[in-house]
Every structure is written in C-alpha cells, then in structure tokens.
Amino acid sequence: MRIAVVKVFLALLLVLGVGGPMLAGQQAFAQTPAAASVSQASRLANLEKQAASNTAAIAAAQTSGDNAWMLVSAALVLMMSGPGLALFYGGLVRKKNVLGTMMQTFAMMALVTVLWALVSYSLAFGQGNAFIGGFHNMFLHGVGLAPDPAYAATIPLQTFMVYQLMFAIITPALITGAFAERMKFSSMLVFMTCWTLFIYSPMAHMVWGKGGLLNAAQGGRIPCLDFAGGTVVHVTSGVSALVTAIFLGKRLGYPREPMPPHSVVLSFVGACMLWVGWFGFNAGSALSAGTLATSAFVTTHFAAAAAAIGWIAAEWIRQGKPSALGAISGAVAGLVAITPAAGFVTPMSALWIGLIAGIFCYFMVVKVKAWFGYDDSLDAFGVHGAGGTLGAVLTGIFANSAINPIFGAGKATGLLEGNWRQLFNQIGGVAIAWSISIVGTLIILFVVDKTMGLRVSEEEEHDGLDLSQHGEEGYDWAH
Amino acid sequence: MQKIEAVIQPSKLDAVKDALVEIGVDGMTILEARGHGRQKGHTEVYRGREYSVDLLPKVKVEIVVTDAMVDGAVNAIISAARTGTIGDGKIFISKIDEAIRIRNDERGEIAL
Numbered sequence: 001m002r003i004a005v006v007k008v009f010l011a012l013l014l015v016l017g018v019g020g021p022m023l024a025g026q027q028a029f030a031q032t033p034a035a036a037s038v039s040q041a042s043r044l045a046n047l048e049k050q051a052a053s054n055t056a057a058i059a060a061a062q063t064s065g066d067n068a069w070m071l072v073s074a075a076l077v078l079m080m081s082g083p084g085l086a087l088f089y090g091g092l093v094r095k096k097n098v099l100g101t102m103m104q105t106f107a108m109m110a111l112v113t114v115l116w117a118l119v120s121y122s123l124a125f126g127q128g129n130a131f132i133g134g135f136h137n138m139f140l141h142g143v144g145l146a147p148d149p150a151y152a153a154t155i156p157l158q159t160f161m162v163y164q165l166m167f168a169i170i171t172p173a174l175i176t177g178a179f180a181e182r183m184k185f186s187s188m189l190v191f192m193t194c195w196t197l198f199i200y201s202p203m204a205h206m207v208w209g210k211g212g213l214l215n216a217a218q219g220g221r222i223p224c225l226d227f228a229g230g231t232v233v234h235v236t237s238g239v240s241a242l243v244t245a246i247f248l249g250k251r252l253g254y255p256r257e258p259m260p261p262h263s264v265v266l267s268f269v270g271a272c273m274l275w276v277g278w279f280g281f282n283a284g285s286a287l288s289a290g291t292l293a294t295s296a297f298v299t300t301h302f303a304a305a306a307a308a309i310g311w312i313a314a315e316w317i318r319q320g321k322p323s324a325l326g327a328i329s330g331a332v333a334g335l336v337a338i339t340p341a342a343g344f345v346t347p348m349s350a351l352w353i354g355l356i357a358g359i360f361c362y363f364m365v366v367k368v369k370a371w372f373g374y375d376d377s378l379d380a381f382g383v384h385g386a387g388g389t390l391g392a393v394l395t396g397i398f399a400n401s402a403i404n405p406i407f408g409a410g411k412a413t414g415l416l417e418g419n420w421r422q423l424f425n426q427i428g429g430v431a432i433a434w435s436i437s438i439v440g441t442l443i444i445l446f447v448v449d450k451t452m453g454l455r456v457s458e459e460e461e462h463d464g465l466d467l468s469q470h471g472e473e474g475y476d477w478a479h
Numbered sequence: 480m481q482k483i484e485a486v487i488q489p490s491k492l493d494a495v496k497d498a499l500v501e502i503g504v505d506g507m508t509i510l511e512a513r514g515h516g517r518q519k520g521h522t523e524v525y526r527g528r529e530y531s532v533d534l535l536p537k538v539k540v541e542i543v544v545t546d547a548m549v550d551g552a553v554n555a556i557i558s559a560a561r562t563g564t565i566g567d568g569k570i571f572i573s574k575i576d577e578a579i580r581i582r583n584d585e586r587g588e589i590a591l
Binding site for chain 1: 525526
C-alpha cells in the first residue's frame, strides 16, 4: 500500500518536473495568431473572474458596513426610550410618580417587543393591502438573515425588523406623557397592546410597508414623505395623547394645586440622551451607511439646535428668563419636526424648520394648552402632535430633489421646487394619521374604561403611582 | 439670661458663627428652617406655568447668653448677616428662667 502511494507521488513529481518546462516551452513557442487569441481569451476570463470576486467583496463590505450602522442605530433608538424618555418624563412628574412614569416607558420596551415578534411586525411590514399587512410573517416567519430588497437591499431583514421595532417601542411610550400620574398600570398595558396592533401597525404599513397607501418610495396612491416617522411616530402618538388626556380628565387638583417637575435635572439628562439617540432615529432611517445618512444626521442636529434657540428666544421675550426646561423642550420639538424631513432637506432648510418648530411648540405648550384647559401632563401633544404635524407640512415645502430624488432624477419634490401637489399629499397623510388616531384611540379607551377602568382611585392618585401601582418609592430619604 | 433666635440666610451662617465665637459665645444650636417674611417667597416658571414658592430655605441660630452679652451678640449677628437685600431675616429675643448643664447639674449663668 505504502509503496503504491510512494509510486504515485514519484509519478506526480515526474509529471510536474518534466511537464512544467514543457508547458513553459509551449507558451514561449505558441506565437501563432490562433494561439495568441486563445491566451487573450483566457486572460480576459481571468480578469472577469477577478472583477466579479472584487464586486462580491465590495458588496460584502458594504453589507457589513450598512449592517454595522443599522445595528448601532437600532441601539441608539432604544436608548431614546430606555434612559432617554424615561428620564425626561420621570423628571417632569412629581416625585411620588417618578417610578410609575419611568416604568410605563420600560414596560413598552418589554411589551411591544413581544407583540412585535408575535404579530405586529407582520401587520406593519408583511404583505397585505394598502392599509395593513397580513399574517404571513407572524412569529417572524420568513424574517431571516437575507435582505429584502423591498425594504433594504444591503442589510439582513432581521436588522430591518429589529430597527423598526425600536420605533414601535418609543411611539406608545411617548403617549404616556399625556396621562402621566393618573392611569392604572394594568389598563395602560391593555390600552397599549391594542394601540400597537390597531393604530401603530396600520399606520407604519401605510407609510413604509409594501404597497402602503402613503408609501412614496413604493408607489402609494397618496405619496407622503415621511423619512423617519413624523407621521407614523409623532403625529399618531401626539394626537392619541391628546385624546387620552381629554378622555381621562385632569389630574386631581389640576390646575389649582402646584404640580411642578420634581427634578429638571433628570429631564435635562434625558433630553440630551434623546438628542443623541435621534441620530439613530433619523440618520438610521437611510437604512444604509451612505451619504443620505450623513445628510439626515446633519439636518437632525441643525434642527434641534435652531429649535432650542427658537424656544429660548420666545420664552426670554415673553417671560423674561430663558429656562433650562424651555431649552430642552425646544430641542425635542426641533427633533420631532425634522423627523419627517430629515432625508429630504438641505442643512439650511433644517435650520428654518427647527426655528419655526421651537417657536410654534412653545406657543402650543404655553398658550394653547392654557386656552383649552386640557391636562396634557407632560405636553406629549404640544411637542409631538403639534411638532410632528408642523414637520410633516414643512417637509412638503422644503423637500429638495438634490438631496433625495425620491420621485425620480430631476423631478421636483417639494413646494419650493414647484411641486405644489406634495404639500397636499403631506396634509392628506397627516389628516389620515389624525383621523385614525382620534377614532382608534377613542374606541380603545372606551372599551378598556368600560371593562377594567382606566383611572386609579382618588386615594391611589393622591398617594402617587409609585406606591399605589408598584409598592415602592423612588426616593427613600430615611435610609 | 436671654435667648437670641436669629433667622438668617443660609449663606451667612459661617460669618455669623465666626462673629459669635469672636465675642465669646460658647454654645449655639443651628436649625435648618423654611419660612418667609414680608416678601412671600418667589415664583418659578415651568413651561409657562407659574408656581409660587413661599417657604424659602433659611437657617435658625439659637444662642442663650448672659444679659450683659445680649447687645454685643445682637450687633455681631446683624453685622455678619446683613446684605441689605430683602430676606436677610429676623432676630427674636426672649427671657430664659433657668439653664442646667446635664453633665454636672450646674445651674444658672455658669451652665451656659
């Protein structure tokens, strides 16, 4: 046996030893035209093979680059909920409600994630009609690691899915600001489950889903520009917040009793985290790590800064002092307003959008709320509903085809470029979001109120949600 | 023997303490307090809503001194605590019938 192996090995050596020079001789010898064309063809084939492998390598690099950015973006958006919004809202309530308020946001991180995995991703992004997806992707069936070019060609579909999940988490969490300090935790969980299934998922499908009614990128019938969720996230949550605040009624003692924020410091830290996280929210909505992400990143930052200046200026002029709470509220208002426009406008337009939003939301929160007398505890409507609506309309005005030729190269996008129709499309999209939010939220609130009751008892409200709902206190000064 | 109670700005506590020690006041009791006089606190504004804060942080210094030391102690407190602005505080003086040192049962001025 061993001898046979050795023989084969020697034979191979012989062939290579003799054949090598023979082949080289053949090459040197073969200078006839026919032989030359054969060799050129094989060289071409080699080059083509190398080019194909280079293209594959570049595609792989792009995929991993895009995927890296999208995973980071997803984490940034979750940071907006977890520490960001929880601290922002937590600081704005009285100290007996700090944990209850933070817990509402945290509960969304858990509840919506499970719902998303089971059914709401499928309802939002699955194949369906113009209004809602279907049940094909329930339990994440078919949501694997291969990309779905209809959503994002260079990242795994699971990355897209988890990124969208973070939006689905923060949207209902925003609503909690309107009914802070008075809703039962159990009813809140049921309300939010229904809200995610019946309002968020259809709205996300209409704007971003395959064949959605308002999906501008995929030929929806009312092409509505919403880069990162001005309509889907802020209008729906803000308007539902207003409806909930009015339906639930005012907090005990409002507005006679003083209810100042118990820690503007917590709110300040939270708002700064929201600003940072918003880069994932808006720049991540490019769904790749390319130039559009850069553009959205820049506009996001500019709008937040200009809006902070706008709110500070309005407050300074009208009330004599520029407050810290005003500055951070202004920044959030700017971030909200730029959200639908982030990937469609120039940095200079972003400054304008921010400035207008800062001043507008200041008047909504300080003046309009007082005129109507509703108790939107933490101004979820004043900042998100009003800012989101304003942003969606301004997107129709400022959208620029040089930044994002979504309707085709050289075709006008926004009103300033001459596309008047886009303004009406934007208003149409907002009107649909308002309608669904008002009607849907009212129905859910009515049913939950009749079956399990929405509000805590007067005694529980007096004690605060920390003790009455969770049996703990945020600050135990005795130890 | 008389008791001097001085309600002062918290930022003036160190100056008042030093001034009293300098004129020979040995013991004192310091209490953190909240209150207001004629100025009735201040207003804070959060998102356009005004909240009046009428109980402001203050410090109350209590000392008991011999009759002879009262004027000196009062003058020391006034000169150390005065800023000339609203909210500087007040001084109250009252008679003390008896003082007892717990450690050795000494009574009267010797116990101070």
